[in-house]
Amino acid sequence: MPHHDTTALSGVIKHVFAHRFTLEAQGETHLADLGPKGAEAFSLSPGLPVTLEGERRPSEIKVTRIETSGREPVLIEHKKPNHAPGHKHADAPADVNVVLAAARKGGWEPKGEARKKPKHFEVLARQGQGPWTELHIDFAGAIYKQKPADAEKWSLAA
Incomplete structure (x- = not known):
């Protein structure tokens, strides 16, 4: 698991996009993410001066604490990815043929190309004429997550 540096910034919110926002601080613009639950606990608005702490990621700051004058500080816990209980990613090489064979062995008929992610x-x-499903299959061929396919993500015709 990569280590992410923690950072603390004070600045002014410029733009709000659901639970993400841009923060003008120290002469720079930073993208920050409260997460959906964090946005419920701390309402964001352009022009609001805030102080935040969080983990600096390559694309954004995952906010773990945010506060503004006149409000109690809000602590935010970001949940880790949802994997099956006891699931550990295998240290096997990324071989798409192993993954597709595992899907077929499980009774699934894959469509299109498998999309490689860092660990799956x-x-x-x-299955048969059933609904399209997105399978997450680790490099060792274990299907550890199934969810309804997002029509837009997978370009499925209606």
């Missing part, structure tokens, strides 16, 4: 593949598949 995402595969669009279905």
